[in-house]
Each structure stands twice: as C-alpha cells, then as structure tokens.
Amino acid sequence: MINSKNFRHVTNVCVSLLLLRCMTTEAKRNRAARIRVGKGDKPVTYEQAHHPHHIGHRKGWLSQHTSNLKGEDGAAERTVEDVFIRRFMFGTFHGCLANEIVIKRRGNLLNVCAVMLQKLPPQKFYFLIGYTESLLSHFYKCPVKLEIQTLQDKIVYKYL
Amino acid sequence: MASRTSKTFLSLGRINIPLLGLNKSSGKATYATALSINFSSGNKGLPDRGGRGPFVRRPRREAGEPRTGKMPVDQDWTAVYPSAAPFRPGSVPLPVRMGYPVKGGIPPEKKGNLELIKIPNFLHLTPAAIKKHCEALKPFCTEWPSALETDTKCDEHFPIKLESKEYVSAGPSLRNPSVRIVHLRVKLSSLNLDDHARKKMIKLLGERYCKNTDVLTIKTDSCPLRQQNYDYAMYLLTVLYHESWKTEAWEAQKTVADMEDYSWEDSPSQKNILDVLLRMKVAGEGDGEEVRQQLLGRKDVQDYKDSVTRLKNEGESESSMLQYKEAVKKVFNM
Numbered sequence: 012m013i014n015s016k017n018f019r020h021v022t023n024v025c026v027s028l029l030l031l032r033c034m035t036t037e038a039k040r041n042r043a044a045r046i047r048v049g050k051g052d053k054p055v056t057y058e059q060a061h062h063p064h065h066i067g068h069r070k071g072w073l074s075q076h077t078s079n080l081k082g083e084d085g086a087a088e089r090t091v092e093d094v095f096i097r098r099f100m101f102g103t104f105h106g107c108l109a110n111e112i113v114i115k116r117r118g119n120l121l122n123v124c125a126v127m128l129q130k131l132p133p134q135k136f137y138f139l140i141g142y143t144e145s146l147l148s149h150f151y152k153c154p155v156k157l158e159i160q161t162l163q164d165k166i167v168y169k170y171l
Numbered sequence: 172m173a174s175r176t177s178k179t180f181l182s183l184g185r186i187n188i189p190l191l192g193l194n195k196s197s198g199k200a201t202y203a204t205a206l207s208i209n210f211s212s213g214n215k216g217l218p219d220r221g222g223r224g225p226f227v228r229r230p231r232r233e234a235g236e237p238r239t240g241k242m243p244v245d246q247d248w249t250a251v252y253p254s255a256a257p258f259r260p261g262s263v264p265l266p267v268r269m270g271y272p273v274k275g276g277i278p279p280e281k282k283g284n285l286e287l288i289k290i291p292n293f294l295h296l297t298p299a300a301i302k303k304h305c306e307a308l309k310p311f312c313t314e315w316p317s318a319l320e321t322d323t324k325c326d327e328h329f330p331i332k333l334e335s336k337e338y339v340s341a342g343p344s345l346r347n348p349s350v351r352i353v354h355l356r357v358k359l360s361s362l363n364l365d366d367h368a369r370k371k372m373i374k375l376l377g378e379r380y381c382k383n384t385d386v387l388t389i390k391t392d393s394c395p396l397r398q399q400n401y402d403y404a405m406y407l408l409t410v411l412y413h414e415s416w417k418t419e420a421w422e423a424q425k426t427v428a429d430m431e432d433y434s435w436e437d438s439p440s441q442k443n444i445l446d447v448l449l450r451m452k453v454a455g456e457g458d459g460e461e462v463r464q465q466l467l468g469r470k471d472v473q474d475y476k477d478s479v480t481r482l483k484n485e486g487e488s489e490s491s492m493l494q495y496k497e498a499v500k501k502v503f504n505m
Contacts, residue, residue, distance in 0.1 A: 057270055058285055069271040071289035076341040082349075085342045110285045116341030117255060124257045124288050129234070153343040158257050163234070166283040169273050 054167040058111050076116040103143055109165045124158045237261035252295040258287040330361035352392040355404040359385050372415035433483035435476045471501040
C-alpha cells in the first residue's frame with residue numbers, strides 16, 4: 012500500500028516533468044486536407060486554401076452524381092470509380108494538373124473536367140486525352156468524356 | 172487516329188533505345204527522336220538530324236486570344252453551347268467571378284476557376300435553345316383530344332388511373348427495382364355498386380380506401396415485373412368487385428357493432444327518449460305501442476333523431492352540438 016502511494020507520487024512527478032519539458036498533450040487537431048499556415052511563401056490554390064468544413068459554404072463538390080440522394084444506390088461503386096479516375100488522371104497527365112479533377116455524371120456519361128498546365132505540346136495532350144477516354148470507356152463500360160482547359164501557370168489564391 | 176499515333180510513339184521509343192529499355196527512357200531522349208523523325212516533313216525549319224545532335228526545343232506557339240474576344244454580339248449562342256457542357260472561360264464572354272475573396276480582395280476571376288466548373292450550368296438552355304428544341308419536337312406531337320377538355324370528363328371516360336415511376340440515375344446501369352411498383356386508383360362512385368356491395372367493398376378494402384376522396388388505391392409490388400404487377404392489380408379489382416356483389420350466408424350474422432353508419436331505429440337512444448317522454452307525459456295515457464308510434468311521429472322527436480344521428484356519424488363539431496342542443500330543448504319544452 013505504501014509502495015503504491017510512493018509509486019503514484021513518483022509517476023505524478025515524472026508526468027509533470029514531462030509536461031514541463033516537452034509538448035503538452037492537447038486535444039488532437041484536425042489535419043485532413045489542410046495546408047498549415049507557414050512563412051508566407053507557399054502558393055496555394057483556392058481548393059487547397061479552404062479547409063474541408065468549408066465544403067458547401069465556400070467550396071463546391073468535386074464529384075456529382077445521383078447515388079448520394081435518398082433512396083438511390085450505387086454510392087460505393089461511384090466513389091471507388093472516382094478514386095480510380097483521380098489517380099489515373101494524376102498519373103497519365105503527370106505534372107500537368109493545375110488543380111483537382113472535377114467528375115460529373117450525366118446519366119450514363121462520365122464527364123471528367125480538368126484544368127491543366129501547358130507543359131506538353133498540344134499533340135501529346137490530344138493523344139493522352141484520346142487514350143484516357145478510350146481506356147476508361149472500356150473499363151467502365153460507359154462513355155467517358157474529358158473536358159480539358161489549359162493555363163500557363165497555376166492560379167494562386169493566396170500564399171501561406 | 173489516337174491509336175495510330177500511339178503506335179508510332181511506342182515503336183519509336185522501343186526502336187531507338189533498345190538496350191536501355193522503356194523504364195530508362197528519359198524524357199529528353201524520346202522527345203528528340205520522336206520530334207526529328209516524325210515532324211521533320213511538316214517542320215518549319217528544323218534540319219533533319221536523324222536523331223543525333225543537340226536537342227533544340229522547337230519554338231513554343233503562343234496561345235491565341237480566347238474566343239470571347241472574337242464573338243459578335245448577335246451570334247448564335249446555341250452554337251457555342253449546343254449541349255450540356257462544363258463552364259469554359261474562353262467561350263463565355265461574361266466577366267463572372269466566383270469564390271470567397273481573400274481579405275481585402277475580390278472573388279477570383281473566371282480563368283482557371285474550379286468553382287465555376289464544379290457547378291452545373293444552364294448555358295445550353297437559353298430561351299432560343301428551348302425554342303429550337305420545341306420546334307424539333309413539334310412534328311412528333313398530336314393534339315389533345317377535344318372530348319377530354321375537363322378533368323371531370325377525363326374521370327368519366329377513364330375512371331381507372333394507373334401510376335408507375337421511371338427512374339433515371341447516374342451510373343452505368345439502367346435497372347432500378349422500384350420501377351416494378353404500380354398504383355391503381357379508382358373512385359368507388361364510378362363503379363356499379365349497390366348499398367350492400369359498397370359497404371362490403373369498403374370492409375374488404377380496409378386501409379386502401381380513403382373516405383374523404385372516395386378513392387380506392389391498390390399498390391402492387393410483389394411481382395418482379397411491372398407488367399405482372401399491373402395484371403395483378405387489375406385482377407384484384409375484378410375480384411373485389413365480384414365478391415362485394417355476392418352475399419354469403421355468414422353475412423346475416425352482422426351485428427350492430429359491425430355497422431358502418433349509426434342508425435337511430437332500435438337504438439338505446441330511441442328507447443331512452445321514448446321512456447323519458449312517456450314519464451313526462453300525464454300519467455294515465457298508458458304505455459302501449461301506439462303511444463310510442465305517435466311519439467315517434469312528432470317533429471321534435473324527429474329533430475332529436477336527426478341531431479343524434481348526425482353527432483354519431485359525423486363526430487362532434489360546433490354546428491352538430493348546437494343542433495343537438497336545440498333539439499333537446501325543443502323535446503323537453505325548455
């Protein structure tokens with residue numbers, strides 16, 4: 012009994028020492044999709060600058076389909092398709108994407124909208140667009156259309 | 172065409188760097204060979220080096236003015252946006268801005284604005300475009316029949332109304348299991364039923380009958396196909412109709428508790444009022460059947476009967492209670 016009391020006293024002292032010396036054990040902060048404020052030299056797009064709780068208020072939705080409505084099914088399949096399409100586009104147009112991919116579904120049609128930088132000559136772009144469209148159409152058994160816009164440089168919203 | 176160019180690129184890559192293999196093919200090497208071999212014919216001035224020599228990037232073509240600068244004011248907008256398409260800043264000659272402004276700033280402009288691309292737009296549905304759609308659809312339309320001008324006429328000629336839904340959703344599959352549900356609605360007044368048949372039908376229907384609108388609704392979803400559900404609904408209607416016309420032997424055992432409407436004859440209320448009136452009357456008149464009949468024939472007793480029947484059937488309301496009060500006062504000469 013005496014031992015346990017001493018032990019508790021010792022551990023309390025140790026804990027308080029720890030607390031004094033290193034960082035405090037605070038509540039966990041959200042780290043999802045957030046670029047933390049830094050020196051002020053990091054250029055950040057509108058999409059990256061706004062945190063996820065601004066979706067619906069200052070940001071729109073990157074993917075739109077009817078499966079998330081009440082009474083509709085297929086939400087999981089659409090989500091998995093979305094994830095694959097984003098990775099595919101990121102890899103195919105490597106280094107050329109200026110911003111996130113926007114995916115719209117209109118009935119059977121899968122519309123992938125992307126804003127790209129003019130890093131490749133147009134012929135390569137056309138080839139990659141055709142390749143993506145045909146490959147994804149065969150993959151998902153539905154017409155896939157790519158709508159690409161190109162920019163000289165990324166649009167900077169602010170510097171963090 | 173895309174596949175052909177892809178073959179040429181791949182073949183070039185493979186032929187020219189056989190030892191290094193595709194993984195090692197750095198961008199510069201493949202670009203150099205591809206450019207010099209493939210585009211030498213159409214090139215403006217690059218010498219045909221045959222894949223050797225220092226790599227010179229061909230001059231970058233300047234991006235021209237966006238289309239918005241060359242649009243006349245009276246152009247045909249339906250040609251710019253003939254169908255649903257995402258927002259293209261180079262095709263829409265409007266200085267729109269969208270987004271939350273930076274502190275002390277203004278919303279970001281339309282160039283490269285992802286927010287404008289995210290939202291659905293109706294640029295392809297201007298009044299001019301809709302007019303064109305209507306013009307295109309007109310040859311396939313026929314006039315509404317003149318004999319069906321009003322709703323009542325429609326009900327008269329087509330008393331049975333069938334409802335089923337179609338679903339359009341985003342995804343590769345057309346099928347939706349809710350498509351098989353069929354609703355059949357019919358007004359009981361349009362069916363040929365006598366009093367007994369109507370009461371029996373209402374009892375058979377239970378919850379499917381709405382008293383206020385006199386509409387019977389049959390919802391069928393037990394079969395997998397819509398056609399089967401429709402057939403089943405029509406079969407149910409036919410069976411209900413024929414069954415309600417038949418009178419079974421056990422229907423003779425219907426008690427007062429089974430009655431749908433309250434009827435005053437032979438009810439406790441009649442007995443009570445007659446007893447009270449007899450006791451009120453001067454003693455000596457007797458308690459015979461004729462006296463009861465005479466009492467029943469009196470107008471205030473008839474009014475009392477009406478008010479009680481109304482209260483029991485329609486429920487309590489301001490006017491029915493007032494009517495009951497008046498009738499009671501008259502009967503008791505208050």
